[in-house]
Amino acid sequence: MKPVTLKEIAEILGISITTVSKALKDYPDVSKKTKRLVKETAATLNYKPNAFAVNLRTRESKTIGIIIPEVVHHFFSSVIKGIIAQAEKKGYLVIILQSNESFELEKKQIDLLLSKRVDGILMSLANGTVNFNHLNEIIETDTPLVLFDKIAKVVKCSKVIIDDRKAAYTATKHLIDIGCKKIAHFRGPLLPQNSIDRFLGYKQALTDHNRPYDPSLVYICNCSDKSFDEGKESAQKLLKDHNDVDGIFINTDLVAIGALTEFNKQGIKVPDDIAVVGFSNWFMSSVISPTLSTIDQPGYDMGKTSFKLLYKEIKQRKKKEPVTFKTVELPTELVVRESSTKSITVEN
C-alpha cells in the first residue's frame, strides 16, 4: 500500500539506510555483494525513490515548465511535441501551462512554476504581454529561461526564433515574382514582434521592387481563436475597398484559409484573380482547395532546439560554469502551392 522506502529495504537487509542509498547509486564504497542484494530487494519490492525527498535534498526537480499562448494550435502543439520528446530523453518531465494570450495569466503561471521549483522554463510570449518584469523575475531566481518564437529581444536569455522579416520578405517577393502588381497584407496584432517583423518584411519587399507601400492595403487581424472568421471578414473588406488587388501576403495560415473560403464563395479565382501566401504551414493548408502557399515554420525543431538550449544552461549552472546565452535562428522555407502558381494555372 504505502510506497517502499529506503528505510524498509535497510531493515529487511539489516543494514543502514546510507548503504542502501549508496548501493542503489553505485557508490564505490559498497561491496558488490551488498549492491546485488540491495538492488534485488529493491526490484522485488518495486522501490521507487520519492521524488520530493530527492528534490528537496538535491534541489533538482527534473521538471521543466513551458508556457505557451494556446495549446490547440498546430504550430504550438508541434513545438510541445518536440520539447517533450527531447526532455524525455534527458529524464525531464514537462509541465504545460497556457496563457491564453493574457499577460496577467502569464505572470501567475510563472509564479506557479517558480514555486514548483522547476529546473527551467520555456516560453513563447502572449500577444498581451506589454512588459517583461515577470521574465526578469525568473532570471533573478537563477532559473534558466529560453524564449522561442514569440520572444522579447531585450530579455537576457537564450532564444530560438525564425527570421520573420526575411520569411515575409521572401513570401512577398514571391508574389512580386509571379507578377502581382498590387499586393495587400493581412497582418497580425500590433504588439508582438513577429507580426511587426512580418509586416516590415512585406513592406521592405515592396519598396525594394519599386512598389509603393500603401497603408490602406494592410488589414489587422488579432489572430485569436476567431482567426478563420477574421480572414473572411478582412477578405470582404478588401474586396470592397480595393478591387484591383491581385496578391495578398497573410500573417498566418488560418486567416489565409478564412480569406480563401471567402474568395471561393464570392467567385474570386485564386490565384488567377488574387494570389495568396500564408504563414506557418499548417497541415490543413496542404489539403484545402486551392492548396495554400505558405512559409514553413519548423515547430517540432523549434521545440527540440529550445529544450537543448535549456538543458545546456541547466548543466552549466549546475557545474557553476558561466552561462552563455545563444540565439538560434531556424531556417524557414517558402512552400509554393496552388494559391500562388499563377502561370501554371493560367496555362491550363
Next chain:
Amino acid sequence: MKPVTLKEIAEILGISITTVSKALKDYPDVSKKTKRLVKETAATLNYKPNAFAVNLRTRESKTIGIIIPEVVHHFFSSVIKGIIAQAEKKGYLVIILQSNESFELEKKQIDLLLSKRVDGILMSLANGTVNFNHLNEIIETDTPLVLFDKIAKVVKCSKVIIDDRKAAYTATKHLIDIGCKKIAHFRGPLLPQNSIDRFLGYKQALTDHNRPYDPSLVYICNCSDKSFDEGKESAQKLLKDHNDVDGIFINTDLVAIGALTEFNKQGIKVPDDIAVVGFSNWFMSSVISPTLSTIDQPGYDMGKTSFKLLYKEIKQRKKKEPVTFKTVELPTELVVRESSTKSITVEN
C-alpha cells in the same frame, strides 16, 4: 539569490519557524498582530513555499499526469486544453506525456509519473496497448486514475467516453437516409475498442436497414500520422474494387480528408457520386471543399469532465471516503455538411 525560507522570516522577526508557518496558514493560535507582521515580511521578501518540502510533508504534489497517444492532434490538444483549464482552477499542475501509440512507452511513462508521486493520472490508451497490467499497477499504488476516450472496459476506474457505436450508427444511418445504396467503411486499427465499436455501429445500421453487410467494403487504416495518405490509398483501392459504392463512413476525419482529396483528383463528385461522413469534427473539416460531414466529438468537454472526475476521487481518498467509480458518456452530434447533402447539391 537563494529562495527565501520560513527560517529566514522567523529570524528576521525573532520568532519561531512554527509561528511563521502557522501565521501564513491562518492558524487560530497566532495573534492577529504577528499574523500581519509575518504576512507583510513574507510578501516583501517574495516568499514562496518550497513545493518539495510541502509535498514531502503532506504527501500531496498538487500535480497530475496525463498520458495521450499524440499531442499534435486536434482532438487530443482540445482535451489537453480542457484538462489544463480545469486543473488550474483547482490549483493543480499538469504533466503531459506522449505514448506515440506505443505500449512500451506507455508503461515507462506510468512508472515516471508514479515515481513523481502525482496525485492522479488521466489517460487515453495507445493503439498498441494489449494488456492492462500497467493500469492495475497504478490502481495498486492508490493513485486515482481516469481513462478517457480510448479506454479499457475491464479496468476498475472512472471513465469518460462517447458512444462510438451509436455515433457510427447515426452516421451510417444518415448515409442510408440520403439514399446511399452501397456504403463502404474505412475503419481504424483492429485493436482499440473505438474503431471496433465504430465498425459495429456501421454494421448494425446496415443490417437494421436491410443492407447486406459486405466485408469487402471495409478497409483498414492505421490512423497513424500517415492518416491522410492512408485515406488517399484506401480511396484508390475502393474505386478499383467497387465502382458502385455511393457512400462511405470513415473512422476519422483526417482519413476522410485524404479520401476526399483523392476523389477530387479523380473527378469523382462528392456527394453526388459518393457521399462521405467522417468522425471527430476536426476544424479542418469545415473549411475543405466540399466541407465534410462528421461526428462531433467533444474534446474540450471530455478533458474538463475527466479532470472533474479525477478531482472528486482525489478528494474522496483524502477524506478516506469510499471511492466511487463513474463512467460518464458525453453526447456526440452528427454535423451534416456538403459531403453528404446529396439532395440539395443535386437540385442545384
Next chain:
DNA sequence: ATACAAATCGAAAACGTTTTCGTAAAATCG
C-alpha cells in the same frame, strides 16, 4: 490572594533522501 481558562507561542518530530565524515574490519606490506 488562588484557581482556572484562554490566548499565544515554540520545541521537536516527521516526511525520505543524499552526502560528509568517521570508524572498524580486512587486506597489504615491510
Next chain:
DNA sequence: CGATTTTACGAAAACGTTTTCGATTTGTAT
C-alpha cells in the same frame, strides 16, 4: 608481527515544511 593502507559500512546532518503537544503568559472569576 606491527604498521599502514584499503575496503566497507554507518551515524548524523541537512533539505524546508507541517503539526502535535506541551509550556508560558495573560486574563477572568472566585
